Amino acid sequence: MGATSQRAGTEADHLTHQGYERLLEAASTHRERLVVRLGGDVGLRAREITAIHPEDVVRVRQDPDRFVLRVSEGTDEYREAYLPPAVERTLARYVNSNGIGNAERIVDVTPRRVQMLVREVADRAADRTGDRSFEAVSAHDLRQYFARTLLRERNVSPRVVRAIGGWRSLEALDAYLDTPSTDEIVEALDPETGRPPADDTALASALIDASTRAELEADVCSALAERYRFAWIDAHETGGEDAPSAAAGIDPEEVPSLREEHDGSSTNGGESGVVESGIRYGETRYGRLYVGASGPATDRERESLSLLGRRIGHAITAIRRRKLLLADTILELEFTCTDRRSALIAVSDRFDCRFELESIVSASESLVYYLTLTGASAPDVLTFAAEQRGIEDSRLVEGRDSGALVEVAVSRDCPLLLLTDYGATISEATIGSGEARIVAECAYDTDLRALVERLTEAFPDSRLIGKQAAERGASGLDGFEQGATERLTERQHAALRAAYFGGYFDWPRGSTAEEIADAMGVSSPTLHSHLRKGQRELLELLFEEG
Numbered sequence: 001m002g003a004t005s006q007r008a009g010t011e012a013d014h015l016t017h018q019g020y021e022r023l024l025e026a027a028s029t030h031r032e033r034l035v036v037r038l039g040g041d042v043g044l045r046a047r048e049i050t051a052i053h054p055e056d057v058v059r060v061r062q063d064p065d066r067f068v069l070r071v072s073e074g075t076d077e078y079r080e081a082y083l084p085p086a087v088e089r090t091l092a093r094y095v096n097s098n099g100i101g102n103a104e105r106i107v108d109v110t111p112r113r114v115q116m117l118v119r120e121v122a123d124r125a126a127d128r129t130g131d132r133s134f135e136a137v138s139a140h141d142l143r144q145y146f147a148r149t150l151l152r153e154r155n156v157s158p159r160v161v162r163a164i165g166g167w168r169s170l171e172a173l174d175a176y177l178d179t180p181s182t183d184e185i186v187e188a189l190d191p192e193t194g195r196p197p198a199d200d201t202a203l204a205s206a207l208i209d210a211s212t213r214a215e216l217e218a219d220v221c222s223a224l225a226e227r228y229r230f231a232w233i234d235a236h237e238t239g240g241e242d243a244p245s246a247a248a249g250i251d252p253e254e255v256p257s258l259r260e261e262h263d264g265s266s267t268n269g270g271e272s273g274v275v276e277s278g279i280r281y282g283e284t285r286y287g288r289l290y291v292g293a294s295g296p297a298t299d300r301e302r303e304s305l306s307l308l309g310r311r312i313g314h315a316i317t318a319i320r321r322r323k324l325l326l327a328d329t330i331l332e333l334e335f336t337c338t339d340r341r342s343a344l345i346a347v348s349d350r351f352d353c354r355f356e357l358e359s360i361v362s363a364s365e366s367l368v369y370y371l372t373l374t375g376a377s378a379p380d381v382l383t384f385a386a387e388q389r390g391i392e393d394s395r396l397v398e399g400r401d402s403g404a405l406v407e408v409a410v411s412r413d414c415p416l417l418l419l420t421d422y423g424a425t426i427s428e429a430t431i432g433s434g435e436a437r438i439v440a441e442c443a444y445d446t447d448l449r450a451l452v453e454r455l456t457e458a459f460p461d462s463r464l465i466g467k468q469a470a471e472r473g474a475s476g477l478d479g480f481e482q483g484a485t486e487r488l489t490e491r492q493h494a495a496l497r498a499a500y501f502g503g504y505f506d507w508p509r510g511s512t513a514e515e516i517a518d519a520m521g522v523s524s525p526t527l528h529s530h531l532r533k534g535q536r537e538l539l540e541l542l543f544e545e546g
Contacts, residue, residue, distance in 0.1 A: 015137055015145045019125075023137065026125035029387060034094050035107060035117050037087050039142030042069060043165040044081065046118075046139040047111040054095050055102045057083065065523045073166060081164045089521040093393045096518055097386070115139045147176045153299045202226070203308070207315045216315055217246035220289075220308075225249035229292035233279070234259070245287065262290070277305040281313035284421040284454065320423025320443060329444045333424070334466035337415050337436045339459040343388035344369075344414065349434030350384060351376040357429035358405070359501040360420065361520065362494050366392050366411040367420060368519045370501040374403035375432075382406060389413055393519065397503050398510040405510070407502060407519055415459050422451055444469060487541060492534035494520065495527055 015023075020040055027033035038044045044052075048071050056070040058080075067088045068080040083091070091106070100106055107114065118139045126134035147165060150156040151173065158173050167173055206219030217233045224231035230249030234242075243252045250258075262274040275297045279286040289309050293301075340346045344355060353376035361368040373381060382394045390413035397405040410417055416426055419440050428439035442451070448467070456462050488496070498520055503510020517527040 015141050017149075019131075019134070019137075020145060022129055022131075023121060023125050023134070025389075026121050026128055028121075028124065030090075030094050030097070031107065032117055032121050034090055035114055036121060036142065037090060038107075039118065039139055040145050041084050041087050042081050043143050043146035044071065045111075045143060045166075046114040048072075048166075049107050049114050049139075050105065050109060050111050052106050053103055054100060054106065057088065057091065059523065062523075062525060065526055071166065079163065079166050081166075085521075089518075090392075092518060097393065118142065144176065147173060151176045153303060155300055207311055210315065210319065213316050213319055214246070216312070216319065218248070220312060221246045221248035224291050229273070229294055231289070231291045233287055233289050235287045250292065259290075275302060275305055277302075277309035279309045279312045279316070281310070281317045281421050284313070284317070284418065286313050286316050317421065317423050320446070321425075330441050330470050331444050331446060331448070332427075332466075332468050332470045333440050333442065333448075333464060335415065335419075335436075335438045335440070335455065335462055336465055337438070337459050337462040338434055339415075339461040340434070342414050342436065342459060343385065343390045343410070344408070344431050345434055345436050346388060347381060347385050348431045348436075351381055352433050353381060354430065354432035355406075356403075357416075357426065359497060360416070360426055361498040361501070362420075362490075366409045366521070367414075367417050368498060369408045369410060369416070370397070371406050371408060372400070372403040373406050378404035378406060395515065395519075405503070407511075409519055409521075415455060415462060418455060418458055419451075422454065424451075441470075484538060484541060487537040488534055489530075492530045492537065495530035496534045496538075499527075499531060 023040075024033060024036055027036055035049060038049050038052075039046075051072055052069060058068050058070060060066055060068055065085070065088075067083040067085075069083045070078045071081050072078050094100075095106060109117075115138065118137065122134045122137040125137075126132050143165070147161060147167075150161050151158060158170050158177070161167070161173060162170055202223035203220065206216060206223055210216035210219055221231040221233060225248035228249070230247070232244040232247035232250060232252070232255055235245040242256070244255050247255060258274065262276065273293055273295075275291050275293050277289045279289055289305065289312065291305065297305075337345065340349065347353070348355060354374050355371040356374075358370040358372060361370070378396045378399070382396060385391050385394050385408065390410055391408060392411045393407075393409040395407050397407050399405075415436060415438060416429060419438070420426060422442075423446070424440040424442040426438065426440050428437075430437050452464050484493075495516075498516050499505060499511075499513075502516050502519065504513065504516055513527055513531075514524050517524045520527065522530075
């Protein structure tokens with residue numbers, strides 16, 4: 001038992017959440033990334049990874065879609081492993097991109113080769129980070145990381161973990177279970193004495209109803225101060241001696257010293273009694289949320305507050321976009337970027353080609369760009385692009401006299417993605433021979449300095465070369481556009497936009513429904529549902545108004 005405990009502790013040191021993210025970033029191919037995620041997010045053994053087929057993926061719920069993976073455990077036996085939505089989309093894209101048949105093996109290598117792939121990724125992570133502990137990471141460690149995450153941090157029942165992970169007994173999971181503290185025992189058995197989770201009606205109202213960022217932050221802090229000792233929010237630019245952008249339950253003048261004490265503490269919610277969570281949306285950081293706990297925070301509370309930070313970031317972005325939509329005066333910005341860390345810029349430089357943006361569609365974990373490609377062979381460009389960091393998927397939609405229409409799903413490392421996350425709208429973008437020119441619109445009162453700093457921090461070879469205020473002109477279609485905006489849900493609008501620019505409504509069709517659904521990271525039935533409902537709303541608006 002002592003040896004087991006020592007081994008578990010060693011694994012925890014070299015494969016934390018941050019370490020797992022670094023491991024994923026070190027994967028240089030889609031196959032490597034898929035193998036790592038099947039081990040770390042699904043809990044598969046190396047031999048199990050080599051034995052799965054597309055037909056083993058089973059949808060068990062719709063709207064939202066949820067999937068399980070049937071994992072063979074013998075001649076006629078299998079278990080059902082949970083397949084997270086993000087992993088299911090990665091799996092589906094890999095299957096489609098490689099033309100894998102329903103009964104064919106998805107990872108068509110030996111278990112030994114899977115172990116070697118993980119070792120190669122781990123060695124690459126060690127080289128990139130300088131952290132040699134990555135060299136000890138194996139395929140087995142990914143499975144153990146899976147168990148630790150569910151049991152220790154997400155508090156999933158050991159019975160569930162045993163069932164989805166294929167452990168033969170509950171005792172086999174003992175190495176991944178922490179001994180509960182006195183506070184955790186009391187909180188679990190007498191919930192009234194514990195702090196409630198960071199989610200209630202007041203918080204929901206603040207996140208949905210606030211019309212300005214200041215109102216949102218003030219209402220969130222007030223709601224949190226009802227259950228914690230205090231709460232405050234630091235904007236991204238706040239630091240040092242600055243006062244918080246919002247606070248409740250505490251004198252704002254006390255925050256700088258408490259902030260300094262917390263920064264010097266080695267524990268989260270320990271000596272300083274402060275729990276911290278980042279506020280962000282996509283690649284955009286809006287600041288940090290702090291709450292004053294009366295004692296050490298539980299893993300569940302930290303996870304809940306981390307989720308709340310992301311929800312606040314999403315709400316801030318929604319407020320910015322709503323202001324931009326309704327504003328009569330907007331700010332038009334023009335940027336150039338030659339930073340090769342952006343995959344599309346690197347691709348255009350490699351092939352001396354040109355991309356011109358036709359449309360952007362928001363998908364579940366990425367942005368889908370529809371681009372006209374000129375100056376190079378589309379198959380060659382897309383093959384090269386598929387291996388670049390940040391590009392999740394790409395395909396040729398159709399060939400045209402003016403150039404090829406291509407679809408590229410981008411999840412990170414792109415200035416267009418960063419600007420969109422910040423609440424701006426991309427009105428024009430061209431990328432050619434290693435340089436991007438981007439025209440974006442944002443609300444007139446946008447903190448331009450913070451936006452430019454965020455862009456140049458991520459992409460140092462970027463410059464703001466123009467800015468001007470512009471009046472939105474009136475249009476005879478304004479009434480229809482406003483009605484459509486009010487009627488369509490965000491998903492319906494995204495589905496219709498992706499289908500239109502992807503050639504789904506053309507004759508003959510430039511894309512099938514399955515291809516559009518795959519680009520958006522949803523199932524084909526879900527896409528059809530959004531399209532039918534969206535078209536119905538537009539037709540009702542057109543004929544009722546007529």
